[in-house]
Amino acid sequence: MIDLQGYGPRLLQGAWVTIELGLLSLLLSIILGLLTATAKMSRSWIAHRLGTLYTTLIRGVPDLVLMMLLFFGGQIGVNMITDWLYYQFDIDIFININEFVAGVVARAYGMSESLMFRRIRFPQMMRHALPGLSNNWMVLLKTTALVSVIGLTDMVRVAEEATKATHEPFTFLIPVAVIYLLIASVSEWGFARLQKRYNVGFGES
Amino acid sequence: MEQLNTWFTQLLADNEIFTAQTIGYYAHGLANTAQLVLLSLLIGLMLAVPLAIGRSSSRPWVKWPIFLYTYVFRGTPLLIQLYIIYYGVVFVDGIQDTWLWLILEKPFYPALIAFTLNTAAYTTEIFRGAIKATPRGEIEAARAYGMSQAKMLRRIVLPSAFRRALPAYGNEVIFMLHASAIASVVTIMDLTGATRFVYARFYAPFDAFLFVAAIYLCLTFGILYLFRYLEKRLLAHLKPQT
Numbered sequence: 001m002i003d004l005q006g007y008g009p010r011l012l013q014g015a016w017v018t019i020e021l022g023l024l025s026l027l028l029s030i031i032l033g034l035l036t037a038t039a040k041m042s043r044s045w046i047a048h049r050l051g052t053l054y055t056t057l058i059r060g061v062p063d064l065v066l067m068m069l070l071f072f073g074g075q076i077g078v079n080m081i082t083d084w085l086y087y088q089f090d091i092d093i094f095i096n097i098n099e100f101v102a103g104v105v106a107r108a109y110g111m112s113e114s115l116m117f118r119r120i121r122f123p124q125m126m127r128h129a130l131p132g133l134s135n136n137w138m139v140l141l142k143t144t145a146l147v148s149v150i151g152l153t154d155m156v157r158v159a160e161e162a163t164k165a166t167h168e169p170f171t172f173l174i175p176v177a178v179i180y181l182l183i184a185s186v187s188e189w190g191f192a193r194l195q196k197r198y199n200v201g202f203g204e205s
Numbered sequence: 206m207e208q209l210n211t212w213f214t215q216l217l218a219d220n221e222i223f224t225a226q227t228i229g230y231y232a233h234g235l236a237n238t239a240q241l242v243l244l245s246l247l248i249g250l251m252l253a254v255p256l257a258i259g260r261s262s263s264r265p266w267v268k269w270p271i272f273l274y275t276y277v278f279r280g281t282p283l284l285i286q287l288y289i290i291y292y293g294v295v296f297v298d299g300i301q302d303t304w305l306w307l308i309l310e311k312p313f314y315p316a317l318i319a320f321t322l323n324t325a326a327y328t329t330e331i332f333r334g335a336i337k338a339t340p341r342g343e344i345e346a347a348r349a350y351g352m353s354q355a356k357m358l359r360r361i362v363l364p365s366a367f368r369r370a371l372p373a374y375g376n377e378v379i380f381m382l383h384a385s386a387i388a389s390v391v392t393i394m395d396l397t398g399a400t401r402f403v404y405a406r407f408y409a410p411f412d413a414f415l416f417v418a419a420i421y422l423c424l425t426f427g428i429l430y431l432f433r434y435l436e437k438r439l440l441a442h443l444k445p446q447t
Contacts, residue, residue, distance in 0.1 A: 060425040061418045062383035065397055069418065072410035145282035149390055156284060169292035177281040177289070184280040 007162045007172065014155030015179050021144050021154065026137060064146050071150045127198040134191035138184060145180075155179060222412050227403050234399030235420065241313070241395060242385050245320035246378060252325040257332030258358065271329065278326035283384050287319040291391045312391045320388075324381050331377060335370035336362060368439050375432030379425055386421075396420060 004011065039051030058066070148157035159172040166172075260271045278286065294300065294309050308314050339362050347357040389398035396417055404413040 057422065060422040062386035062397070062421055064383075064386040064389075065400070065414060065418055065421060068397075068401070068404075069410060069414035072404060073414065076408075076410060142282040145284040146387065148284070149387070156282070156288075159285075160288060163288070163292050169289060169296065173285060173289045173292070177277075177285050180282060180285065181277065181280040 004171065004175070005162070005166055005168075007158060010153075010158045011155055011162075011172070011175065014153055014158040015176075017152065017154045018141075018144050018156075018179075019183065021147065021152070022137070022141050025140055025144070029136070029140070030133075063143050064149065067146060067150055127195075127202065130191060130195050130198060134188070134195075137187060137191075141180070141183060141187070222403065222407050222409055223416070230394075230399040230403060231396065231417070231420070234394055234396040237313075237393060237398075238382075238385050238388075238395040241317060241320060241388055241393070242382050245317055245324055245385075246381055248317075248321045249324035249328055252321070253328035253332055254363075256325065256329040257336060260329055260333045261336045275326040275329050278323055279330065283319065283323050284387050284390065286323055287316060287387060287391060290319045291315040312388075312393050316388045316391060316393055320381065320385065323384070324377065327377050327380075328374065331370050331373045332366060334373070335366035338369055339366060368443075371432065371436055371439060375428065375436075378428050378432070382421070382424055382428065 036051045036054055039047040040055070042048055042051075144154060145156045148154050148160065151157075155176050159176045162172040163169045256271050256274075259267045260275070262268055291312060294315055300306055300309065343361055343365070344357065347361045352360065385395060386397040388395045389401060392398070394402070400413050400417040404410050407413070
C-alpha cells in the first residue's frame with residue numbers, strides 16, 4: 001500500500017467536497033438551464049435576447065476567469081458590507097461564500113444548450129436529455145478541479161499541498177487521478193443504466 | 206464622432222489601471238496563450254491522426270493501449286495532469302544533468318506537454334468517431350477498385366473523416382483555449398496570469414477580469430467564425446440542394 005503520510009483522511013474529505021460540489025452545481029445548472037432554455041424559446045423578444053446573451057457570454061469565457069471574477073469581485077462586494085464586522089466573522093462568511101460562489105460558477109455549465117429543445121413530457125425528455133446531461137456531468141466533474149485554485153479544499157488542493165510539503169508528487173496526485181477516473185467510470189455506468197431504462201419501448205439502441 | 210471621442214477621452218482620463226504598461230502585460234500574456242494553444246493543438250493533431258487510425262484498428266494490442274491512454278486523459282482533470290507533469294518532471298532520475306533540463310526547467314514546456322497529451326486524447330476520440338462513421342459503401346467501392354488498405358485510408362477514409370470531424374474539432378479548439386487559462390496556476394504569464402498580476406497590483410478585480418473576459422470572448426468568436434467558414438467551404442457538398 002502507498003504511504004500517504006497522514007494525508008489520507010484529508011484526501012478523502014477533499015474527494016467528498018468534489019462530489020458535493022459537482023452534484024450541487026449540476027442541480028443548480030439544471031434549474032438555471034431550464035430557465036435560460038425557456039427564456040430562449042420564449043416569444044418575447046427581450047427574454048430571447050437575454051437568454052442568448054447569457055449563454056454566449058458565459059460560454060465564450062474560460063471557467064477559471066469567471067471563477068476568479070466572481071471570487072475576487074465577490075470579495076470586494078462582501079468587504080464593503082462586512083468591513084465593520086469582526087475579522088474572524090469576516091473569514092467565516094468568506095468560507096461560506098467560497099463554496100456558494102464556486103457552486104454557482106462551476107455552474108450552469110452549458111446546460112441550457114443541451115436542454116434547449118427538450119420540452120416534451122418528462123420521460124421522453126429524459127430519454128433525449130440523458131446523453132447531453134451525462135456529457136455535461138463529465139465536463140463539470142473535471143471543472144470542479146479548478147476550485148482548488150481559488151482556495152476551496154477539494155482533493156486537488158489537498159494533493160497539491162501534500163506535494164509541496166513532502167516533495168512526492170506521484171504519491172498524492174496519482175491517487176487523486178484514480179479517484180477522478182473512478183467517479184467518472186461509476187457515473188458512466190450509472191448513466192448507461194438510466195439510458196437503458198428510459199429507452200424501454202423505443203426499440204432500437 | 207466628435208462627441209464620442211471626447212466621451213472616450215473623459216472616460217479614460219481618471220483611469221489608472223489600463224496604462225501602456227499593463228496593456229503590455231496583457232499583450233505579453235496574449236502572446237503566451239496563443240503560443241501555448243497553437244503549439245499544443247498542432248502537435249496534438251499530428252499525434253491524434255495515427256492514434257485514431259490505430260484506435261479503429263481491429264488488432265487488440267494496437268487498440269487497447271490507445272483506448273487506455275484516451276480513457277485516462279479524458280477521465281481526469283487537465284489540472285491534475287498539469288500538476289503531475291509539472292511537479293513530477295523533477296523526479297525523473299538524472300534528468301537534471303541532461304540537456305532536457307534546460308528546456309523542462311521553465312514551466313512553459315511541462316504545460317505544453319500536458320496540454321498536448323490532453324488535446325491529443327480528445328482529438329483521437331473525435332477522429333475515431335469520424336472514421337467509424339465512414340459509409341460502408343465507400344469502403345466497398347474502394348475495395349472493388351483494388352485499393353490497398355493504406356491507399357484506401359489515404360484517399361477515401363481520412364479525407365471524408367476529417368470533414369465529418371470538423372465541427373467537433375472546432376469545439377475542441379475552443380475548449381483548449383479556455384483550458385489554457387489554468388497555465389497561470391503554474392506561474393506562466395499567460396492571459397490569465399497577466400490578469401492575476403494586474404489584479405493583485407491594483408486590487409481591481411472587475412477591471413482586470415472583465416477586460417480579459419472580453420479578450421477571451423473575442424478569441425472564441427474568432428475561432429468560431431473561422432470554423433464556420435471552413436465548414437461552409439469544406440462541407441458544401443453536404444448541404445441540401447435547392
